[in-house]
Each structure stands twice: as C-alpha cells, then as structure tokens.
Amino acid sequence: MGSRLCITFHTTYHAIKAESILKNAGVDCSLIPVPRKVSSVCGIALQCDNAESDIIELTLSHSGIEIESTSFLDAKDFSLLSLFRK
Amino acid sequence: MRDRILIIITGIVIGISAIILQIFGNPANMGFCVACFLRDIAGGLGLHRTAAVQYLRPEIAGIILGAFLAALFAKEFKTSGGSSPVLRFVLGMFMIAGALTFLGCPLRLVIRIAGGDLNALIALPGYLTGIWAGVTLQKKGFTLGKPQSLPTINSIIAPVCSVLLLVLLFSAPVFIFSSTEGPGFMRAPAALALLAGVFAGVLAQRSRLCTVGAFRDPLFFKDFQLFSGILAFFSTAFAGSLITGTFNLSFSAQPIAHSDGIWNFLGMTVVGLSSVLAGGCPLRQLILSGQGDSDAFMTVLGLLSGAALMHNFGLAATSAGVSAAGGTTVILSLAVLLIIGFSIIYTGKKNTVLNTVSNRTFT
Numbered sequence: 001m002g003s004r005l006c007i008t009f010h011t012t013y014h015a016i017k018a019e020s021i022l023k024n025a026g027v028d029c030s031l032i033p034v035p036r037k038v039s040s041v042c043g044i045a046l047q048c049d050n051a052e053s054d055i056i057e058l059t060l061s062h063s064g065i066e067i068e069s070t071s072f073l074d075a076k077d078f079s080l081l082s083l084f085r086k
Numbered sequence: 087m088r089d090r091i092l093i094i095i096t097g098i099v100i101g102i103s104a105i106i107l108q109i110f111g112n113p114a115n116m117g118f119c120v121a122c123f124l125r126d127i128a129g130g131l132g133l134h135r136t137a138a139v140q141y142l143r144p145e146i147a148g149i150i151l152g153a154f155l156a157a158l159f160a161k162e163f164k165t166s167g168g169s170s171p172v173l174r175f176v177l178g179m180f181m182i183a184g185a186l187t188f189l190g191c192p193l194r195l196v197i198r199i200a201g202g203d204l205n206a207l208i209a210l211p212g213y214l215t216g217i218w219a220g221v222t223l224q225k226k227g228f229t230l231g232k233p234q235s236l237p238t239i240n241s242i243i244a245p246v247c248s249v250l251l252l253v254l255l256f257s258a259p260v261f262i263f264s265s266t267e268g269p270g271f272m273r274a275p276a277a278l279a280l281l282a283g284v285f286a287g288v289l290a291q292r293s294r295l296c297t298v299g300a301f302r303d304p305l306f307f308k309d310f311q312l313f314s315g316i317l318a319f320f321s322t323a324f325a326g327s328l329i330t331g332t333f334n335l336s337f338s339a340q341p342i343a344h345s346d347g348i349w350n351f352l353g354m355t356v357v358g359l360s361s362v363l364a365g366g367c368p369l370r371q372l373i374l375s376g377q378g379d380s381d382a383f384m385t386v387l388g389l390l391s392g393a394a395l396m397h398n399f400g401l402a403a404t405s406a407g408v409s410a411a412g413g414t415t416v417i418l419s420l421a422v423l424l425i426i427g428f429s430i431i432y433t434g435k436k437n438t439v440l441n442t443v444s445n446r447t448f449t
Contacts, residue, residue: 012365013229013434033303033312036089040162040291040377042299042312042366066232 004073005050006038010066015044018065025059027052038071047073089293093315096289101322103282104197105330107145110274114332114341115201117323118145118286119194120368121185122342124386125393125402126270127251130263133394136402138268142255144276146372147248148283153291153376154245155284160292165241167380170230173426174381177364178371178388179395180419184216184356186393186402187349187416189342191368192297192361195354196316198343200323202335205343205350212351216358217301223427227434228363233381241378244386252280269342290373295319297367298358342405349408349416356419363427 009015015031022029029048034041048056050072060067104117116122122139129140157163185191188209190198195213198206220228254262255276265271273279289295293315300316303309327333337345344350361367364385366374371389374382396402401412408416 010232011229012224013227016225017227031307033299033307033309036092036294040157040294041374042294042296042370044307 003050005048005053005056005070006032006035006073007046007048007056007070008034008039008043008068009045010068012044014065015046017063018046018060021063021065022046022048022056022059025055027056027059029056035073038069090311090314092289093293093295093311094318096293096295097315097318097320098322099289100193100286100295101319101326103286104323105326107274107279107282108326108332109330110278111272112274112279113269113272115198115203116190116194116269116272116342117197118282119190119197120146120149120372121182121191121389121393122189122194122269124182124368124389125186125397126265128390128393129265129270129397130255132261132263133390134397135263136397137263137270138265139270139397140263140265141270141273142251142262142264143273144252144255144280145283145286147251147255148280148285149287149290149369149372150244150248150376152284152287152289153373154248154287156288156291157377162291163241163378165236165238165378165380166233167236167240167384169233169381171381171384173230174364174384175388175391176426177360177423178385178390179392180423181357181360181364181368181385182389182392183396183401183415183419184353184360185368186396187353187408187412188212188357189344189403192354192357193319193367193369196297196320197323198340200320201327201340202333203340203343204335204337205340205345205347208347209350209354212354213358214301214305215351216355216360217298217362218305218358219355219424220359220362220427221302221306223363223431227431228427229430229434230363230365230381233379236380240380243380244375244383287373287376290369291377295373296370298361298370299366302362344403344405344407346403346407349403349413352416352420353403353408356416356423359420359423363423 034045107117123143126141130142300312
C-alpha cells in the first residue's frame with residue numbers, strides 16, 4: 001500500500017468522469033473535496049493509491065482527460081504561522 | 087487539523103462581525119448579505135431607482151480586497167478566466183433573482199435562521215434541493231469548460247473596481263445615490279463595515295469558506311470540514327441574537343422578510359442550482375474575484391446587473407411578499423437553468439461521440 005495521491009482536474013465533470021473510468025479499469029479511487037492545501041478552488045478531486053499512478057496516468061491519457069495537478073495527501077503539523085502558508 | 091481550525095475561526099469571526107455590524111447600524115438579520123449588499127450597490131450607482139435600497143456598501147469592496155491581499159501574501163493569486171464568461175454572467179443574474187425573491191444570500195439564510203426566522207428554515211431545504219440538482223447535472227456531464235491563463239490585467243479589474251467603489255463612497259459625489267430611509271439607510275459606520283469586510287475576505291480566502299461546499303460535501307462525500315465553518319458561523323450568530331435580545335422564533339414580523347413559503351423555498355432552489363453551476367455561492371464568487379479569477383468577477387457583474395433588473399422591473403420581493411411577476415421569474419429562472427444544464431450535457435456527449443469517431447485525439 002503506497003501513500004495516497006490527490007489528483008485535481010480542470011473541471012468538476014472531469015473529476016467525476018475520471019473516477020468512473022478508473023473504477024471500470026479496476027483502480028481503487030474515490031472522489032473527495034479538493035483539500036485546502038492542494039488548491040484554493042473548492043472543487044472535487046480524486047484520491048487514489050500512489051502505487052497505481054502509472055496505470056492512472058495511462059488510462060486517463062487514453063480517455064482524453066487532462067490532469068491539472070497531483071500531490072500527496074500527507075498530514076502536516078499545525079502551527080499559527082502555517083495558517084498563512086499555502 | 088489546520089484547515090479545520092482555520093475554517094471554524096473564520097465562521098466565528100464572520101459571525102461576530104455580522105453581530106457587530108447589526109449593533110452599529112446594519113439592518114436586522116443582515117450583518118452580512120452579499121446579495122443585499124450588491125443590490126444596494128446597484129442602487130447606489132443608479133442602476134436601479136428603488137430609493138430605499140441605495141448605498142455603496144463597503145463590505146463588498148472589503149471582502150474582495152481582503153481576498154486579494156490574502157491571495158497575494160500566500161502566493162495564490164493567479165489570473166485565470168475564459169471559461170464560459172457570458173454563461174457565468176447569466177448564472178449570476180439568476181442567482182440574484184432567486185436571492186432577491188427569498189430576500190437574502192445563503193449567508194443571510196443562515197443569519198435569519200439563527201435569528202429565529204422560520205421562513206428561512208423553509209428556504210434551507212430549497213437551497214439543498216438546488217445544490218443536489220446542480221451536482222446531479224455535473225455528474226451527468228455539465229461543465230463550463232477549462233479556464234485559461236490570461237494576462238494579469240484581467241485579474242486586476244476586480245480589486246481596482248473595489249477601490250473605485252470606496253473612492254466614490256468616501257468622496258460622495260452628487261451622482262451617487264444614497265438612501266435616506268429604509269434598509270439602504272441602515273448602515274454601520276463605513277470604516278467599520280470596510281474593516282469587517284476585509285477580515286471576512288482574508289479569512290474566507292485562507293479557509294475557503296463556501297456555503298455551497300458546506301452542504302455539498304456532507305451530502306456527497308461525508309466530509310464535514312466546510313460545514314463546520316458554517317456551523318460555527320450559525321452558532322455565533324445564534325448566540326449573538328440571544329445576547330442582543332433580537333431572537334424571535336416566528337414566521338411573521340421578521341425583519342426584511344416575507345412569509346410566502348413556496349417562493350422562499352423556490353427562490354433558494356434557484357440560488358443553490360445557479361451557485362453549483364457557477365462554481366460557488368455569492369460570497370465565494372467575491373473571494374475568487376479577489377484572487378484573480380476573472381470568470382468569478384463576471385458572475386459578480388451578473389449579480390449586480392441582475393439586482394438592477396429585478397428592481398427596475400418590479401420583480402424583487404418585498405416584506406409584503408412576492409408579486410405574480412416575481413414568482414413567474416423564479417419559475418422561468420429554474421426552467422432556463424435546467425435548459426442551460428441539459429444543453430451543455432447534450433452538446434458534450436455529442437462532441438465526445440464525434441471525437442471518438444473521427445479524431446481520436448488524446449490530450
């Protein structure tokens with residue numbers, strides 16, 4: 001089990017479509033609200049296992065769905081200063 | 087954890103700001119209301135001539151400038167746009183048509199419930215229905231398209247317009263309208279209102295407070311982070327109304343409200359649906375405008391223009407209720423929003439089939 005990966009898309013529809021395509025391809029993934037530290041936009045993102053990143057990239061590329069960004073979902077320490085960091 | 091704490095702080099601070107603004111002069115249950123404030127600004131600019139609701143509310147400029155400064159400081163300011171701008175303008179017009187039927191944006195919906203206004207409690211399921219309908223359309227394929235990177239000047243327009251509004255407010259030239267009675271005359275001192283707006287803008291940008299996301303996420307993802315911010319906002323406003331003695335649990339005699347349940351419900355359904363389709367509630371549109379999203383500012387301009395039309399054509403609700411023309415506007419708004427939604431879904435599916443058959447282009 002690798003670390004969790006968060007994938008964002010340019011539109012909400014693409015996130016929903018990506019989930020459906022990846023699930024059909026047997027990839028374990030689910031939709032989540034875009035985490036604040038990933039983006040200031042309140043859309044929908046996809047979380048999945050980093051170990052499957054290659055097949056995800058390939059599957060989405062073949063389906064014509066463009067990935068906006070990918071980042072890891074790791075917990076960060078909380079501090080008052082961190083409130084004003086991205 | 088950091089995000090959860092920040093959003094709860096944001097809810098509490100905006101709640102306290104709303105109470106303070108009401109104590110110092112804003113209308114009852116209207117400490118913060120993006121729709122009402124934009125309607126007042128439309129009146130102040132002379133875009134409509136309803137004498138009771140004309141004032142260049144500084145809270146709006148404060149929210150945009152607060153979000154602008156917070157985004158700059160956090161290096162999140164990013165110029166984007168070009169994603170169906172005309173449709174976003176139209177969605178903004180429908181959004182305010184619904185809000186001026188209910189008499190409040192989602193933020194005021196929460197404040198009204200916290201003040202004991204049971205009419206707002208009827209409107210809440212309407213708002214949730216609108217959000218549900220919007221997300222369902224998104225699941226079926228609704229999209230406004232991918233935003234583009236644009237020259238920076240596009241994103242500067244919103245903060246510059248906000249500064250200009252403040253210049254007009256404080257210099258008070260003769261061509262600016264200002265109510266001498268009614269809700270538009272009920273106002274906290276401008277400097278205090280501006281400060282409250284800036285605080286709200288900074289915190290809402292950092293925490294990403296959104297009244298659509300607050301209800302969408304628990305319903306569709308069992309995620310309560312954004313909801314916790316709205317809950318904190320509600321709890322603060324509720325405590326404030328109890329402390330100030332303004333809490334009044336009833337349907338009748340509520341400040342700047344009417345008791346037409348069906349129109350309260352359907353008005354907020356229009357707001358919920360148009361907000362999901364446009365990518366955020368009226369507050370969120372202001373925040374996004376401040377952080378460089380020129381599409382969101384198109385929605386704000388739609389809100390402003392829609393407010394003017396609603397008053398010029400006599401469609402906006404009053405404390406007496408909703409006129410037949412106002413009710414017709416709400417029904418037509420719902421119908422047109424659904425037509426927009428399904429036409430985009432249909433066009434998208436048609437294009438997908440065409441691409442698959444002829445182009446096979448992958449990006």
